[in-house]
Each structure stands twice: as C-alpha cells, then as structure tokens.
Amino acid sequence: MKQERTIIGSMLLLQIILWLGFLVHRSPAFPGSLAGVIIAILAALLMTIPAFIYSATKHFPSFKEKITKYFSLGKMLSWHVYTSIIGAIFAIIHTGHRFESNLGIWLTVTMMLSVLSGFVGRYFLSYSSTEIKEKQAELNLLATEYNQLLKVVGQPVSESVNIANPPINSLAGTKITESGNNSFLGVRAVQLTESIADLEYAIKTQQLLKRRTLGWLTVHIVSSIAFYVLLILHIWSAIHFGLRFLK
Template identity: 35%
Template sequence: MQERGSLAVGGLVVLLLLLPLGYLVHVSPRFPGSLAGSLLGIAGAVLMLAPLLYVVIKRVPVLKAHVTRRVSMRTLLAWHVYAGVLGPILGLLHAAHKFRSPLGVSLTGMMLVVVLTGYVGRYLLARIAAAVQGERSDLAALTAAFDRASSEIEAARDPSPAGARGWLTRLVFAPAESAGSAPAADLGRLVEVADAMANVEAAVRNEEVMRDFFGKWLPLHILVAILLYGLLVLHIWSGIYYGLRWLP
C-alpha cells in the first residue's frame, strides 16, 4: 500500500513538472478569469491551504489529541501530501499557461519548489535512510565473517595446543616448524570479504553525505511554503481587486 502511494505521488509530481511546458503549444489568456478557470483556481487555493491543517494539528497537543481519536496522523500526513500536490496542479491548470506577470511566474516557481522539497523530504530521505540502515546491517555481517575467517586462518597458522604445553612446544620448536600455513582458499576468501567491506563502507559514507545534504530540506520547505502563501494571498487579492469577469 505504501509503495503504491509513493508511485502515485511520484506520478503526480512528474505531471506537475510537465504541465508548465504546455505553454509551448497552448496559451489561453482569458481562461484564468473565466468561471471555469476561477473555480479551478479556488479549488487549487483551498487544496494548497489544506496542508496547514496537518501542521497545526501536529504542533498543538490538545488539538492533536482530540483529532487523532478519529483520524490517525498517518492519514493526515497522506492528506497533507496529496493536497499539497493536487493544489499546485489545479493552480497550473487555472493559469492556462499564461505566465506573463512577475507574480504569476513567481507563484508558479514557488509551487514547484514547495512540491519538490516536500517530495524529497517525504520519500527520498526515507529511502536513503532505509538504504543506509540496510547497508549497515550488511557491513555488520561482513565484519563478523571477516573476524571468523581471520580466526580460522590464525588457527591454521598456529595449530599448537594452548596452555603450558603449547608454550613449551613453541619454545622447543622453531616457529617455522610448529606453525602451519593458511590455505590459499582461506586467504582468498578473506581478501574478498575485506574488499566487500570496503565497498559497503564507501557506499554508507556516500549515502550519509546525501542524507546530510538532503537533511536541510525542512527549513527550505518551510521557507518556500511561507513565500508561496504570501504570493497566493497577493494573487487572490489582485484577482478580487481587478474584478472577476464571470460575476454579473
């Protein structure tokens, strides 16, 4: 179920990124002010404001305790994600590829950045964290295998008994006479395990760097969301100020 949700949101994000390219083949300057265009714009604005409910509920303990009796935070997060993607899609359909004013261009850019930063934080960071955890488990297993192989090789190289008898044997006989030699197959396996450990350690370091880099997504997401809401308020005010053509 979670995988299907991730694919669905990913598909909506791809659609959102492709929609602005439509201005190359279609422009309708009068559509945004028409009844249909205004209804799309109002629906898009409502959906873009809906994610604020999740933020408020999450930050207010009393409200969170009251709401989560009926709806889980996981469900609220899903609504937050879908509303946050569908709202900008309706907003772009409302614009009808009319990107002539600085306000419209800025609003479009902020919508895209908000959706992308949200998608990175919700899905890509989770995948990176899961990958790092899995590779750490692999590294622990490889380390245990390396230790076992090292112990086996050490035992093969020094097969003399332990304790006082072993000390006497090592004292009387030369190391070359009392020590065996590790089989070539064991040495080869040890080298393979060490090489695999080095590769996994490098992968873990690289993914941790990516996780730290993308870990700065939340402040950026909050900042662009604030800018988006400010531009959205200006856009709504300008539409009301200059008049709605579909009103009698």
C-alpha cells in the same frame, strides 16, 4: 511507502510536464473564465486546508489530542502530501500557461519549490535512511564473517581443516588439500574485504547526500510561507480587479 513514493513521484513528474506546456500552449482567457476560477478554488482549498490542519495538529497539543482520536498524524501527513500535489496540478491547469505577471510567476515558482522540497523531505530522506540501515546491517554481517574467517586462518592447519571430512573442490571434483583450503579461505577473505570496502563507500555516499539535503525543511517552510502570502495577494487582486466571467 515505496508504492506511495512511486505514485507521488509520477504526479510530480506530471506537474512538471504540465508546467513545461507553456512552451507549446497559451490560453490567456482561461484563468479568468468560470472553469478556470472553479479549478483555482479547488487548487487553493486542496493546498491550504489539509496543510493547515496537519500543521495545527503537529504544533498544538490540545488540537492534536482531539484530532488524533479519529486520524493518526501519519495519515494526515499522507493526505497533506496527496492534496498538495493534486492542488498544484490544478493550479498549473488554472494558469492556462499565462505566465505574464510577476505575481503569477513567483506564485508558481514558490508553489513548485514547496512541493519539490516536500517530496525530497518525505521520500528521498526516508529512502536514504532505509538504504543506510540496510547497508549497515549487511556490512555488520560481512564484518562478522570476515572476523570469524581470520580466526580460522590464524589457527594451525590441523585445526582449521576437518581431516575426517575435508571440503570438496567444486571445480576439480576432488578433495582439496589442507594448504588448498587455506588458499580458498584467503580468496574468500579478499572477497569479503572488497565487499566491505564497497559497502562502506556506499554508506558514506548516502550519508553525504542525506546531510546535503537536510536543509529541505527550511526550504519547504520558507517557500510555503512565501507561497501562501502570494496566494492571498493573488486572490485579492483577482477579486479587486474583477473576474472575467462576471463581466
């Protein structure tokens, strides 16, 4: 998952860089050229077919039963993620940075919003969940050690210190006294308290970020639907008004 997140994150960064290319580059003739149209067709196929197959597999049990005999749902989701980001990169190239019509502008906006929200849902939330689980496990270990330490400190000195083999003071290289041992345990208790407080704060922060990004699915669905509607209109307008390379 970590390697996949790095790859997709790099591709998403590439898409954003390509989109920002309109600041230094414009090619009005490229979108309607033969090369531009071929790239547009590839982009549309990559962004629609895997997405529709994954959606149908996820929501229709009969179709899911047939398709999952050959491909797992997780594998299909990975294909959907990869093909969508590659298709989006092709789509940006297809534009030639010719952002002149409202339809083209909104098509690009909804496409990038759909890809970005999908990335957040697929990787950021799963990363947050993993981080919370790991920090919670570490917190449980520290809490257990802290509770055991309190029990030892609360015992009589003769019970809390092994007189036959007392601990070594690593700084002075001598045997520490019983009172010194209690002092050492007290310092360790303070350290554990600080570590526990830091972990609890980190967990609360991760949980807050996770709650605030839970709306990613709604954003992803709405932006994706808007993108597909605009894509159909874009294809229709391209065919209706004619392709430049055919003239």
